[in-house]
Amino acid sequence: MKITSINYWKEDMKLTRPYAVTYVMHDSVSNIFVKIDSNNGLYGLGAGSPSEYVTGEIMDENCQDRIPELREILVGKDVRCIAGIIDTLTARYANQPALLAALDMALHDLFCKNLGISLGKYLGSKVRRLPTSITIGLKDVRETVEEGLEYKQRDFKIIKLKIGESKELDIERCIKLREAVGNEMMIRVDANQGYSVDEFLDFIDKTRHCSLEFFEQPMTPDQVGEMMKLPGEIRELCAADENLHKTKDALSLVKMGRPFGIFNIKLMKCGGPSEAMLIANIAKTESIGLMWGCMDESIISISAALNTALACSSTQYLDLDGSLDLASDIVKGGFELNEGVLYPLLDQPGLGVELL
Ligand SMILES: [Mg+2]
The missing domain is CATH 3.20.20.120 (Enolase-like C-terminal domain)
Structure with a gap:
């Protein structure tokens, strides 16, 4: 069950209820998204909310720029070997926890879909x-x-x-x-x-x-x-x-x-x-x-x-x-x-x- 492609992009989403935390107003939020496709037609989805204040990471300005390195790590890998893939990603993205979280959950989504069971x-x-x-x-x-x-x-x-x-x-x-x-x-x-x-x-x-x-x-x-x-x-x-x-x-x-x-x-x-x-x-x-x-x-x-x-x-x-x-x-x-x-x-x- 090989990974064939990866998509990585950013979406701005409006909030229905703007709010303030310690004097800063928030009325929309940017999330990053990951979609990992495999050769049996299944895909896994992940999302992340990078924030300099909370996760200590800067959100990728242009997500396209990161796709080649993600492709290099993931494409061709067998998702049944999920633990090893996540070890590699954990070492690589130690300082980008929201990106790592999106990748980790997308792999789990795909892995579990392949098993035909929920993550839970x-x-x-x-x-x-x-x-x-x-x-x-x-x-x-x-x-x-x-x-x-x-x-x-x-x-x-x-x-x-x-x-x-x-x-x-x-x-x-x-x-x-x-x-x-x-x-x-x-x-x-x-x-x-x-x-x-x-x-x-x-x-x-x-x-x-x-x-x-x-x-x-x-x-x-x-x-x-x-x-x-x-x-x-x-x-x-x-x-x-x-x-x-x-x-x-x-x-x-x-x-x-x-x-x-x-x-x-x-x-x-x-x-x-x-x-x-x-x-x-x-x-x-x-x-x-x-x-x-x-x-x-x-x-x-x-x-x-x-x-x-x-x-x-x-x-x-x-x-x-x-x-x-x-x-x-x-x-x-x-x-x-x-x-x-x-x-x-x-x-x-x-x-x-x-x-x-
Ligand atoms: Mg808190």
Whole structure:
């Protein structure tokens, strides 16, 4: 089952709901796409969201320029030897995790289609179902409440609230959001490195009655030593995002003595399902809970993340809302969303996506 050709291109996709993260407004998103064809008529699809800020890589200005080297690595290879091909790609694209993630998932899509099973069945579904959170960006109190009520009406069960801009405003938003949506919705928060130790402790204190589920990345990655000074029960409720990209980061967090009780794995940070499974194995060994996050991404990479997440027994939290705000995509399928729960399409081969 030989690879015969590879396509690699970029698409700009409009967002239905522009948002701000730490003062920067986003109203559209660029994703890269990969299509790998094989000599038995099957193809695999991958998508990636390179970002200098998150994945540390510059998006290829002209994707055509990279195709010759991708062709050289992939064309003629037998996709049944997927592990060896991914080893080669991992060494080559160590500093381009979103590109690597797109290639890794496209190979997995093709590999599983060749087997006639879904990626979820191939990796083994250990977790049956989980709700995803849906994100409210940095907004004022009124907009925060309005959006929260909208998500409640749309049957979402968990809100992820972006905070970290102004502590007092954050506290007010949490309190008003909790009052508005009632106690049956979960609220988790992501400070995106915005707090000092004292601000974080004060925030926790003043929102205690809001029953916040957990706290994502309260401080900057270089303040991980400060994290270690926090009480253990608080650290257990903190998720590492900017502090955790690849396996080596997971190992160094473990060696430090557990500054975070939760790891937020994103395929775009780590380089795809293969590396994600390595991080998940470390988390499992250390009894660290897993959260699976994303950026603004195509259904293709959300499906890859969902199938990988549900294959890991330490998975506790999903934050895979990245395709829900896209005004367009290049595929349909991938998963079903019902009452806030994401269901992978386990009876469809590969990632379960279909080109539009
Ligand atoms: Mg985050």
